[in-house]
Amino acid sequence: MKQDVPPPYTAVAQHAVFPQPTHDEAARYNFLTAFNKYLSGSIGAGNRIAYDTRVLPAFQADHGRDPQDRFEIRDAMNQDPWHRYWSALKRNSMEMRQQNGRSITLRQIDELSAKVRQYNEGRETLQLDPSLPIPHYMDVVDIHCMPGNYQGEERPGDMSAGANYDSGLFATTAGGLGALSDGGGQALVEWVRKERPDWKPRRILDLGCTVGHNIVPLALAFPDAEVIAIDTGAAVLRYAHARAQSLGATNITFIQMNAEDMSRFPDGHFDWVQTTMYLHELSGKALPKIIAESERVLAPGGLMFHLEQPQYSDDMPLYEQFIRDWDAFNNNEPYWSAMHALDLKQVMEDAGLPRDCQFTARVLAVVDRTIFPAAAEGAEEDHGRAAAWNAYGAWKPEA
Amino acid sequence: MSDNDVDYIARAGRRAKGKRPDTLHDFNAERTLSILMAVAGEVAVLKERLDTVERLLDDKGTISRADIEAYQATGDAAYERAVATKEYVARIMRGMQQEMEAMQAAPERPTAEISIELKNS
Numbered sequence: 001m002k003q004d005v006p007p008p009y010t011a012v013a014q015h016a017v018f019p020q021p022t023h024d025e026a027a028r029y030n031f032l033t034a035f036n037k038y039l040s041g042s043i044g045a046g047n048r049i050a051y052d053t054r055v056l057p058a059f060q061a062d063h064g065r066d067p068q069d070r071f072e073i074r075d076a077m078n079q080d081p082w083h084r085y086w087s088a089l090k091r092n093s094m095e096m097r098q099q100n101g102r103s104i105t106l107r108q109i110d111e112l113s114a115k116v117r118q119y120n121e122g123r124e125t126l127q128l129d130p131s132l133p134i135p136h137y138m139d140v141v142d143i144h145c146m147p148g149n150y151q152g153e154e155r156p157g158d159m160s161a162g163a164n165y166d167s168g169l170f171a172t173t174a175g176g177l178g179a180l181s182d183g184g185g186q187a188l189v190e191w192v193r194k195e196r197p198d199w200k201p202r203r204i205l206d207l208g209c210t211v212g213h214n215i216v217p218l219a220l221a222f223p224d225a226e227v228i229a230i231d232t233g234a235a236v237l238r239y240a241h242a243r244a245q246s247l248g249a250t251n252i253t254f255i256q257m258n259a260e261d262m263s264r265f266p267d268g269h270f271d272w273v274q275t276t277m278y279l280h281e282l283s284g285k286a287l288p289k290i291i292a293e294s295e296r297v298l299a300p301g302g303l304m305f306h307l308e309q310p311q312y313s314d315d316m317p318l319y320e321q322f323i324r325d326w327d328a329f330n331n332n333e334p335y336w337s338a339m340h341a342l343d344l345k346q347v348m349e350d351a352g353l354p355r356d357c358q359f360t361a362r363v364l365a366v367v368d369r370t371i372f373p374a375a376a377e378g379a380e381e382d383h384g385r386a387a388a389w390n391a392y393g394a395w396k397p398e399a
Numbered sequence: 400m401s402d403n404d405v406d407y408i409a410r411a412g413r414r415a416k417g418k419r420p421d422t423l424h425d426f427n428a429e430r431t432l433s434i435l436m437a438v439a440g441e442v443a444v445l446k447e448r449l450d451t452v453e454r455l456l457d458d459k460g461t462i463s464r465a466d467i468e469a470y471q472a473t474g475d476a477a478y479e480r481a482v483a484t485k486e487y488v489a490r491i492m493r494g495m496q497q498e499m500e501a502m503q504a505a506p507e508r509p510t511a512e513i514s515i516e517l518k519n520s
Contacts, residue, residue: 031440
């Protein structure tokens with residue numbers, strides 16, 4: 001029997017500013033990849049079994065009814081010893097991933113900094129704004145248990161937060177994002193080529209770009225486009241700029257900016273405004289502001305496109321909503337739960353994008369399938385991390 | 400080893416901001432599990448390193464540390480190593496997997512009770 005196993009960590013592409021792992025550091029990621037795959041695939045179903053065989057019957061006996069929402073399921077499941085132990089294992093795997101990535105990155109911080117500086121020094125395509133306040137939702141906890149978040153600096157001018165983030169994406173997604181962890185960006189290119197084969201956007205804006213892994217494929221696919229990628233974290237932007245330059249995506253300008261206020265850009269400036277796995281890291285007040293700002297800077301006939309994990313609709317069983325919420329409460333993603341319960345279509349309509357110009361689509365990571373796996377879906381899915389997303393988008397009506 | 404001013408060993412293990420979930424309701428169990436999983440990870444690393452040594456010896460008869468560092472498993476070797484790691488994870492996670500099966504099993508009586516039953520039947 002052919003076993004379902006992930007590719008080795010050494011299959012990741014070593015671009016010019018990628019942190020170089022030793023043999024044993026790569027092996028540590030290989031263990032975590034196999035361990036994550038085991039937790040979600042081989043025994044992830046145990047959570048459902050616990051729910052069906054004892055948690056739900058006990059809840060029904062106590063309350064005389066079924067759970068009314070995912071929070072009641074969470075409270076009940078958090079009393080179950082099997083689920084608790086599974087959660088403890090998974091939390092440890094997240095913490096171990098961070099320690100390994102930081103160890104790899106920080107032991108070579110001088111070499112990496114020098115390489116990054118070569119690509120960044122004196123370049124107009126990297127624009128930092130040290131006066132920009134870090135928004136509360138980017139600082140209240142360290143997202144994904146990533147110490148220091150996207151903006152943490154070990155010393156002034158540091159980029160190690162970006163390098164650490166880039167180095168571990170492979171392990172957390174079991175290789176589902178491909179050699180450059182850019183399967184999401186590649187998917188955007190494939191989607192738009194099918195949807196509008198002859199379309200050539202002149203200006204593209206990426207919000208919350210982190211290390212730029214999702215925008216580089218778009219920039220390379222549209223080399224004549226002017227691409228702007230923004231984030232509030234200088235540390236990830238320094239790394240993102242160097243990474244993009246090293247991969248030949250020289251048409252991206254990385255700017256430190258809060259998407260809630262993009263007054264620097266005139267109305268209708270961009271043909272495409274993009275976010276990828278970004279909306280769930282905002283807040284209830286920031287999200288609609290950012291969608292409204294995005295609509296303002298979007299040109300008539302332009303594309304707004306948000307790639308996210310599926311929203312919780314009334315059609316989604318409450319148990320599935322609960323398990324999709326795991327990261328929210330156990331992996332420091334505190335806005336995840338509320339964001340996924342939002343009516344995004346309404347938010348976009350309120351921002352001025354009528355329903356009849358909106359669409360949703362299912363988008364799967366595009367990677368080299370000779371080496372990298374397709375994302376597991378259904379019972380074996382690693383909920384919240386699957387390299388398969390829902391797109392919530394709109395073509396802005398012509399004026 | 401560079402002469403950088405960042406103590407990478409101390410800083411690598413920095414705590415993430417945000418209250419840690421008290422999943423097991425037991426400090427000792429939480430901390431022991433963290434140690435155990437870290438050691439489990441290190442055993443996997445040792446196994447992979449030994450596999451590298453064996454493959455290089457098979458191939459060349461003699462090896463250096465540089466050979467080990469430069470080694471990249473591809474094709475069948477990558478598959479075999481991934482299967483070995485998968486098997487290793489399955490072995491250390493046996494308890495969780497068997498408890499999962501136990502949840503699906505029909506209710507079971509203590510063996511002592513069955514022992515008495517068999518004695519008398």
